[in-house]
Amino acid sequence: MRRLLWFRRDLRTEDNPLLSFEGELLPIFIFDTNILEKLQKDDKRVSYIFHSISKLKEELRLLGLDLKILYGDPVAIIKELHTLYSFDEVVASGDYDAYARNRDLEVSHILHCRYLQDTYIFRHDEVLKDDGTPYYVFTPFYKKALKVLENKNLKPIHLASHTLLNEEYKGIFSFDGLRFEALAFRIESLGFVPVSLNFQTLQTKIEALKEKLSSYKEQRDFLDIDATSHLSTELRFGVIGVRQLLRETRSHPQGEAFVRQLIFRDFYAYLLFHLPYIENKNYKYSFNGIEDVEKYQRFCEAKTGVPIVDAGVRELLSSGDMHNRVRMIVASFFTKDLLLPWQWGEAFFAKHLLDYDKASNILSWQWSAGTGVDPQPYFRVFNPYLQSKKFDKECVYIKRYMPELKNIEPKYLHDESSLFSMNIEDYPKPMVYHKEAAKLAVEIFKKRMELVG
Ligand SMILES: Cc1cc2nc3c(=O)[nH]c(=O)nc-3n(C[C@H](O)[C@H](O)[C@H](O)COP(=O)(O)OP(=O)(O)OC[C@H]3O[C@@H](n4cnc5c(N)ncnc54)[C@H](O)[C@@H]3O)c2cc1C
Incomplete structure (x- = not known):
């Protein structure tokens, strides 16, 4: 059997079911241009993937396999590889969002696909x-x-004995029309800027x-x-x-x-x-937020005037991460206090999160907006001040990301009326009164709920 081992969401050799196959194997990773084209040139995830596949390449080499790192449209690449080397099948771990499912369906029209349960x-x-x-x-x-x-x-999978595809596959590099790693294995060759990341083993x-x-x-x-x-x-x-x-x-x-x-x-x-449609649509309630670009801009620039929310946005922008509790506070503020469409918040997270995962992100945003499958109704609104008082009492987190607030006593940063009455240099007053905003959000949802049913 001659197989293509397609690494995607399983960039490792330890306990990877892809490596339980015997026979002639060609391991590949594809930098998918359909995805790359939508990213900013300093996207942290490209650097993360780049680092991970470099390591994977080394690890596979120790097993006698040579990972080929390809660049282009996956369907076109697999078609060309199949035409050149006639594979019996492609093996990959399952990937379930709408784009991945369509892509995999197209690949299955080219050659037999075997999808494994790994992710x-x-x-x-x-x-x-x-x-x-x-x-x-x-x-x-x-x-x-x-x-x-x-x-x-x-139990960990059993590593199979395998044979690397023979000499002929070296020709892959010179195949016209596809740009391969031989060009130079550098992030810059993909048109991206390397970003330094804090890696812990x-x-x-x-x-x-x-x-x-x-x-x-x-x-x-x-x-x-x-x-x-x-x-x-x-x-x-x-x-x-x-x-x-x-x-x-x-x-x-x-x-x-x-x-x-x-x-x-x-x-x-x-x-x-x-429920694939929830990628774009509400599971329940017809209300979708109110589009307000100015409010959205202030949020994205960490200028809402609500310290815990702005600290969360700063953490995200600087590190590509945000603490789970803060993600919940931020998403509630975004969809309830600011009444912005959850899809905008989802897209903002999607752009910046290193761990961005469509399912977790979309479902969590719908959970916060109250439009998802969660049985908790629309009236769950987080009070950002009570949340920060409880989970960041001394404002250690807030002050880590908001140096302009470092001299303000924590009790004022957890108190909306103090924030409205103080004049803090370089920091705006809160955009909304939480109680009023929350009341309005609940009223709107209630009306829409009545409309629906
Ligand atoms: C609005 C919002 C958006 C989110 N977007 C993402 C996303 O794009 N990608 C993502 O991986 N997580 C997302 N989460 C879930 C969660 O915030 C992160 O998984 C968590 O912060 C990661 O930190 P950790 O690895 O230290 O988690 P730990 O607390 O150590 O949890 C272990 C693992 O469990 C999983 N996990 C933990 N909490 C959740 C959760 N609430 N939902 C789903 N999985 C969870 C993660 O894979 C995590 O690594 C989101 C949560 C919210 C509220």
């Missing part, structure tokens, strides 16, 4: 209700998922996580404590496999709260698979 813990048809239909509510999904997990084989992160597990449940929401794994980007690109992470954490006496979050991640991908 998530469960296949989309593995956790279903007794009547065979999907769950749309997390708690029952979670209970069933735990049962399915008990019987799941989480996986081992360091996993060891740190094991220390954090006993207090993860109690501390994960606090902004002045480093209580979470920081593994979402590694999970997004498959630099760590979710099965490995389960093996590392499941047996810990207090591992359940962490495993619950991994199952949350699965749940969101599962929902996007079963």
